Amino acid sequence: MKARRLALAIAAALTVAACGNDGPQPGTLVVQITGVAPARAVKFRLVGPSMAVLEPGTGTVVSVQPLGGDTMMVASFAPAGATLNGAAVAAISVPDVGAVALYSATVLEVAAPSYALRTASQYTLTIVRQ
DSSP states (O other): OHHHHHHHHHHHHHHHHHHOOOSOOOEEEEEEEEESSOOSEEEEEEEOSSOEEEOOSSSOEEEEEEEETTEEEEEEEOOTTOOOTTSEEEEEEESOGGGGGGOEEEEEEEEOTTOOEEOGGGEEEEEEEO
């Protein structure tokens, strides 16, 4: 009888372990920029629930202004001699990386390496899991 209980307990433990974790997975999302020409700086609106904006760890400097509710204004600046194109412009700490669709970023202004303004509509931001 003890052997049967032990076997059932082991089978139950293995079943639970194989199921994985279906709950929220806290982690980091990354905001990436692409555009037609190199950008030195970008200002964008970030919308999403319960988030904290972080520097992406690439030397990029990030400035954040909360606008209320679930919206933030973010400005990212590339390090001297570098550009942002194809790079992470910000990292976002979120309670569930599986809910990436709840977050959006809209380009407001873009500056060239000389800091001359560029046409914002020629740039896009994408939010992806890190």
